[in-house]
Amino acid sequence: MGFFFHENVDKHGNLSDKVLAVTNHHVLCKVDDKMYDFRAPSSPRQQVRVCGTRRFQHGLDEVKVAVVDHGTDASICAEEIAELEAKVASGGGNKDIINYLDEARGELGGHRVAIVELEKLYKERQLGRHRPSQHRRP
Numbered sequence: 001m002g003f004f005f006h007e008n009v010d011k012h013g014n015l016s017d018k019v020l021a022v023t024n025h026h027v028l029c030k031v032d033d034k035m036y037d038f039r040a041p042s043s044p045r046q047q048v049r050v051c052g053t054r055r056f057q058h059g060l061d062e063v064k065v066a067v068v069d070h071g072t073d074a075s076i077c078a079e080e081i082a083e084l085e086a087k088v089a090s091g092g093g094n095k096d097i098i099n100y101l102d103e104a105r106g107e108l109g110g111h112r113v114a115i116v117e118l119e120k121l122y123k124e125r126q127l128g129r130h131r132p133s134q135h136r137r138p
Helices: 053-089 095-127
Strands: 002-006 019-023
Touching: 053 095
Parallel strands: none
Antiparallel strands: 002 019
């Protein structure tokens, strides 16, 4: 399993034609302790960076931070919605306020969906996590 993504711009801001891939080590190598070295007959040598446990943990930590960030943003949206609904209920809601209220509700929904998806990703990665000490050698 893996996925490909396209680098939009390089570090200098120029359009890039690089295509990058993310996958697991066992997808690339039949033998777990072998380093991957891709050499196609007509292609230049390509390097693969293997994600170690420290980087894997860093990625999990980044997912947790993203969940917290979306939670903070969702709280702010909820407070704004409550204020706007109070204005509308008191009769002070013009068309702009009602439009902003709808936008805020949509933004809140987006944050909630993002939180659910990120938490799902985090749990899947935690359950699917393999440590080198857990690997069986033939």
